[in-house]
Each structure stands twice: as C-alpha cells, then as structure tokens.
Amino acid sequence: xxxxxxxxxxxxxxxxxxxxxxxxxxxxxxxxxxxxxxxxxxxxxxxxxxxxxxxxxxxxxxxxxxxxxxxxxxxxxxxxxxxxxxxxxxxxxxxxxxxxxxxxxxxxxxxxxxxxxxxxxxxxxxxxxxxxxxxxxxxxxxxxxxxxxxxxxxxxxxxxxxxxxxxxxxxxxxxxxxxxxxxxxxx
Amino acid sequence: xxxxxxxxxxxxxxxxxxxxxxxxxxxxxxxxxxxxxxxxxxxxxxxxxxxxxxxxxxxxxxxxxxxxxxxxxxxxxxxxxxxxxxxxxxxxxxxxxxxxxxxxxxxxxxxxxxxxxxxxxx
Numbered sequence: 058x059x060x061x062x063x064x065x066x067x068x069x070x071x072x073x074x075x076x077x078x079x080x081x082x083x084x085x086x087x088x089x090x091x092x093x094x095x096x097x098x099x100x101x102x103x104x105x106x107x108x109x110x111x112x113x114x115x116x117x118x119x120x121x122x123x124x125x126x127x128x129x130x131x132x133x134x135x136x137x138x139x140x141x142x143x144x145x146x147x148x149x150x151x152x153x154x155x156x157x158x159x160x161x162x163x164x165x166x167x168x169x170x171x172x173x174x175x176x177x178x179x180x181x182x183x184x185x186x187x188x189x190x191x192x193x194x195x196x197x198x199x200x201x202x203x204x205x206x207x208x209x210x211x212x213x214x215x216x217x218x219x220x221x222x223x224x225x226x227x228x229x230x231x232x233x234x235x236x237x238x239x240x241x242x243x244x
Numbered sequence: 245x246x247x248x249x250x251x252x253x254x255x256x257x258x259x260x261x262x263x264x265x266x267x268x269x270x271x272x273x274x275x276x277x278x279x280x281x282x283x284x285x286x287x288x289x290x291x292x293x294x295x296x297x298x299x300x301x302x303x304x305x306x307x308x309x310x311x312x313x314x315x316x317x318x319x320x321x322x323x324x325x326x327x328x329x330x331x332x333x334x335x336x337x338x339x340x341x342x343x344x345x346x347x348x349x350x351x352x353x354x355x356x357x358x359x360x361x362x363x364x365x366x
Contacts, residue, residue: 063282185294186277210251213248213251215255
C-alpha cells in the first residue's frame with residue numbers, strides 16, 4: 058500500500074463485514090509515533106481464528122483463499138520498528154460485549170514509514186460504501202484534533218436524507234479538510 | 245469551514261427529492277474495493293465516479309456502489325457497469341482520468357469505451 062490511509066480503508070471493511078453498527082477509527086500522533094486503532098462492535102472472532110488472523114492464508118473471502126489486508130498492515134507497522142496487535146471478543150462467547158480492536162504503532166521518522174496520505178478520502182469512501190453504519194473518526198496530533206461522528210450528522214439529516222447523498226459526501230469532505238487546515242467551526 | 249447549519253440546509257433541500265429518486269437508477273456502477281483493488285488505486289477511481297455522477301447531474305439514473313474482490317486481481321482497479329437490458333461491461337486497469345471518460349462517453353453518451361474493457365486488455 059502506498060498510503061496508510063488505504064490500509065485504514067481496507068481494514069475498516071473487516072469491521073463492516075463483521076456486522077458492526079459503529080466503527081471507531083483513531084489516529085493518535087506524537088512527534089515520533091503514530092498509533093492507528095480501528096475498533097468495532099461486530100461479531101468478533103473466536104480465539105482460534107484470532108490466533109491465525111495475521112496469516113495471509115487466513116481469510117473470509119470467497120474468491121481465493123488468500124487475504125493480505127491484515128498481514129500488510131502488520132508488515133508496514135513492524136518495518137518502522139513498531140508493533141501490531143488485535144484483540145477480539147466473539148459474539149457467541151461474549152454476547153453482550155463483543156467486537157474487534159486492531160492497533161498498529163508506527164515510528165514516523167523511520168525511513169520505511171508509509172505516509173498517511175489522503176485520510177479524508179478514505180473516511181468519505183467508507184461512508185459512501187456503508188451509509189447505514191456509523192463511523193467515529195478522531196485524529197489527534199500535537200497541534201490539532203480532527204473529529205467526525207456520523208451519528209451527529211445522522212441526527213441533523215434525519216431519516217429522509219442518507220449519508221451517501223452526493224451533497225452530504227461533499228459536505229463531509231470539506232468539513233474534514235476545513236478541520237485539517239485549522240479553521241474553527243462556527244458551531 | 246463547513247458548518248452543521250449547512251448540513252441542515254442540505255436536508256431541507258434534499259428530503260423531498262431523495263424519496264422520488266429511489267429505485268429509479270437504471271445504471272449501476274460497481275467498483276472493486278477489496279485489498280487488491282485498493283492497493284491498485286481503486287479509491288481515486290471510486291471518488292471520480294461519485295463526484296462525476298453528481299457533477300454531471302446523473303444521480304437520478306446512475307448509482308455508484310462498492311464491492312469486494314471480483315476475482316481478477318491482476319486487472320484491478322476493476323469497474324463493472326450494469327444496465328437493465330444490456331450486457332455487463334467490465335472496465336479494467338482503471339484510473340480517475342479513464343473514469344471521467346467513461347462517465348462522459350458511456351454513462352452520458354450511451355456507448356462503452358471499448359479500449360478500457362477487459363476484452364481489449366487480454
């Protein structure tokens with residue numbers, strides 16, 4: 058992957074496939090590190106599946122028995138000297154509190170650091186493809202915090218206007234870009 | 245900076261139109277967005293279709309959706325166009341610029357861009 062934001066797009070789709078109603082994407086930066094965390098309230102994984110999940114030959118896809126999404130993210134984190142972890146609680150074992158959290162830690166100044174890239178575009182693409190799921194996106198860094206919660210947008214839009222409406226997607230893009238460029242929201 | 249008040253204004257403008265539109269899209273554009281597609285550059289292709297369809301005023305007849313792996317990873321980014329009563333058209337090795345051409349010639353003009361289809365790229 059040329060950008061970490063593409064890994065975000067890819068790995069968040071696992072949460073969608075797990076039947077999540079809320080997917081939380083957090084990017085937390087310090088001067089030296091970037092931590093990516095993607096958590097969901099989906100069906101989770103059993104300990105047996107979890108033990109093999111970074112194996113490329115462990116996949117839920119049906120076209121061929123290879124899945125590279127998780128192994129690629131793990132590789133990209135570890136090649137900077139960072140780390141990777143997944144925690145999960147399966148719905149069948151823990152019916153009231155289930156879901157998966159994927160975390161990857163990167164050392165930003167390492168020569169093999171993959172740039173974050175166009176994260177706004179990944180967030181908007183996730184919303185466009187999954188308008189019935191809620192996404193909470195929080196990116197903090199020394200100097201700025203960017204936040205988007207589709208539950209708040211849904212409250213304003215009501216039931217008639219879906220989140221994948223073209224004008225709404227455009228608004229979300231500009232809302233995110235505005236926060237990145239340091240403008241303050243008038244609300 | 246976009247404000248939440250502007251979002252409320254979008255709701256007021258849209259709420260009557262959205263209901264009318266449902267079920268009328270007779271062309272479906274499907275972009276492969278599995279790991280293989282994303283790694284090959286599907287995200288800007290999808291964005292180009294979403295923006296292009298909105299900007300050209302095609303939202304009433306064209307819907308743009310995402311799917312998983314279509315099974316021909318070496319040809320990603322892959323885009324399939326389904327139209328009622330017509331054979332499916334499969335575009336391969338797509339880019340945002342090619343997407344704009346497909347919007348113009350195929351979705352608006354009605355004739356597929358043959359040179360980007362899988363038949364011309366094997």
